[in-house]
Each structure stands twice: as structure tokens, then as C-alpha cells.
Amino acid sequence: MNQYRIIDPATWSRAPIFEFYRTFSNPTFHISVKLDARSLYDQAKGNGESFFLLTLYAILRTANEIPECRQRCEDGKIVEYEKVAAMTPIMTESGLFRQIWCEYEPDYPAFRTAVAPKVKAAKNDDPAPMLKQSSDYICANCAPWIHFESITTAEMRFGQTEPVITWGRMADGLLPISCRFSHMFMDGLHTGYFFTKLNGYFTSPQRLYRRS
Secondary structure (H helix, E strand, O other): OOOEEEEOOOOOOOHHHHHHHHHHOOOOOEEEEEOHHHHHHHHHHHHHOOHHHHHHHHHHHOOOOOOOOHHEEEEEEEEOOOOEEEEEEEEOOOOOOOEEEEOOHHHHHHHOHHHHHHHHHOOHHHHHHHHOOOOOOEEEEEEOOOOOOOOOOOOOOEEEEEEEEEEEOOOOOEEEEEEEOOOOOHHHHHHHHHHHHHHHHOOOOHHHOOOO
């Protein structure tokens, strides 16, 4: 079972900002950035790896390294999970999708071993969404047909605090990545931390093979 700590609003420096954004009709914000993914792509193809899985792991590892990406509203409490998984859709033979659950692992080889069989099975399975009662995950979606400038995503419920991260088709070495974060937990500073860390993994992908 995933562990978490309860954040006490009385001693949490962000509490006033959290309460401010919690009153918004939609407290989430989107930001889209293009990162140079040539080294990541070369790493994947040179090793016979899945570019999709390597990109997914880089995003998940980055999210786990940003505490604000692991903070949620859960049963009326503010919590910070020890780790978060990724929920991602896999296209089936019917052209629809089936969502799979990808636990976080401390290095890419362990992640690949656990997730690659799930991807393969999902492609031949019936399409289906996945419903989770807890919020210890990020939504990670690949839209490989589109080199987008920006994108918005569906909101499952009011005040959804799970980050939603979508990446598209690489063009001229640039990979478009769109994130939806909750302003209750994250500001521009934390978003900057996220993209800086992710860019570091994109430019030095061999780090993903070492334990975090």
C-alpha cells in the first residue's frame, strides 16, 4: 500500500495560497513546452528500446522528484504521497484505448520489465478506462499523431489535483509536452522545476538507467 504523510494546514506555509485557489471554479492551469528529445530518442533506438516507455518513465520519474506533484486532496485531508504511479492509455487493435497502471520504479530497466508486458497485453485486450478510488497517480497520455503547440485535457471532477501530462509527435528533434497542474499545490516556480528536471533526463537519458 502506498504511504503518505498528512500535511497540517496550521504549519504549512502554503496554506493561505491553497485556500485561495481552492475557491476557484477551476483551480488548474495548463502549460505547454517543447523540449529537445533527440538524445532521448537516440538512446531508445540505439538500445532497441521503446521511445514511448522511455519517455513515460522520464516523465514519471520527474513527477516523483517534485513533492508538489505528489500532493493531493484525499478524503478532506491534504496529503503527500511517498510515490505516485502513472495511468496511461494504450491503443487496442480496435482503435480505442485501454488504460494501464504503471507503478514507479527507481530505474528504467525495472520499470520496463514491469510495464512492457502490460503494454503488450493491452494492445490485444478490450478497450476500457480505469477507475481509481485513490489519487496517487499522474495521468500520462501520448498523442503521437500531433506535433501540437498547446493542448487542454478533460477534467474528471471539480478540483482534480492529479497532474495530467500529454506529449505528442516529435518534429525536428522537439517533443511537445503539455501539463495540467493544480494551482492549489503548484505555481510557476514548481512548474519550472518540473521542466528543468525533465529536460535534464531528456539531454542525459543514461541517468534514467541508474537508480534514483
